[in-house]
Amino acid sequence: MARQRTPEGPPPPPAVQKLRIRYAKRGRLRFSSTRDFSRALERALRRAGVPMAFSAGFHPHPLISYANAAPTGTASEAEYFEIRVTERVDPDALREALDEALPTDLDVVEVVEAGPGSLADRLEGSDWELRLRRSAPAEVEPVVAAFLAVERAEATRTFKSGPRTFDTREPVLAMRVEEDPQEGCAILRMVVRHTTPAVRPDDILTALHAVTGFAAPEPPLVTRLAQGPLLEAGAGVADPLAADREAVGPAR
Missing domain, CATH: 3.30.70.580 (Pseudouridine synthase I, catalytic domain, N-terminal subdomain)
Known part of the structure; x- marks a missing residue:
């Protein structure tokens, strides 16, 4: 041996x-x-x-x-x-x-x-900001309302093991529209629970398009503002x- x-x-x-x-x-x-x-x-x-x-x-x-x-x-x-x-x-x-x-x-x-x-156990969710350039808040608000009204909104992404379809609606604990004070464009804010597979902002945009037909005129500027323990009622995440x-x- x-x-x-x-x-x-x-x-x-x-x-x-x-x-x-x-x-x-x-x-x-x-x-x-x-x-x-x-x-x-x-x-x-x-x-x-x-x-x-x-x-x-x-x-x-x-x-x-x-x-x-x-x-x-x-x-x-x-x-x-x-x-x-x-x-x-x-x-x-x-x-x-x-x-x-x-x-x-x-x-x-x-x-x-x-x-x-x-x-790792404390990173339960993320607070995301999507700056939707050339999209007015009045245009995006009904899109958000329609997404929040459905029970399931699917997206498909390709992983190493191949394509996989999953629900994006359940992990979204909160979603709202704000207005950029300088550009006047819509800002989409959302609190998303961490899941397996992880539901990413681009997955949610894909699901928004599938549910409502909305497509951003140009790729949004996406920023994770925070991640951590989830607060109650989707109010955000703690430090x-x-x-x-x-x-x-x-x-x-």
């Missing part, structure tokens, strides 16, 4: 601290993919001198966990990931160093020391890092 190979050298230093990080994806970098961001982040962590913890084995990798990334092409004010480090660091100092090391339009908003519980601040207290 062949002997099992084991990595040579000492094991990597253990992690002593876990940090949760909120960042924003803005401007032209809304077109960056999750893979693009992970490459940029690993470079930034090295440039910032963050004492990263690494996995064991023949191919060590930095201990980074990503949570529910926004689709490519959408901006976001509320993206999250976690890192583990081998030396305790000050969250505010890490935020400044990492923000400086990342490309413009990838902005680190907040860093907190992780408390108990899973961050997923609030429990960490409360558990850990002020940065030391």
Whole structure:
């Protein structure tokens, strides 16, 4: 029987601290993919001198966990990931160093020391904004009313396993129309529960077209404004890092 190979050298230093990080994806970098961001982040962590913890084995990798990334092409004010480090660091100092090391339009908003519980479990829903350029609020309001009145609104998307049809209506907990005060165009705001498969804003636009025939004159500007624990009655989402601040207290 062949002997099992084991990595040579000492094991990597253990992690002593876990940090949760909120960042924003803005401007032209809304077109960056999750893979693009992970490459940029690993470079930034090295440039910032963050004492990263690494996995064991023949191919060590930095201990980074990503949570529910926004689709490519959408901006976001509320993206999250976690890192583990081998030396305790000050969250505010890490935020400044990492923000400086990342490309413009990838902005680190907040860093907190992780408390108990899973961050992924707190990301129950998202608050989305769709800026419908060249669409007046009066045109979009009856479209929203018709969508909210139906029990089911399907969309089809192609996955690795092939095409899949799913309901977009049930996850939409709230939807309303606002007016852009500068351009006068319609802004579609909606709170969407996270499901499997994830119902994305473009899926909901597809379903709106199927239900009402509405099609935006040009691709909307889509931004995730927040994601976190769902509030009652579809009122929005809470801050997923609030429990960490409360558990850990002020940065030391």
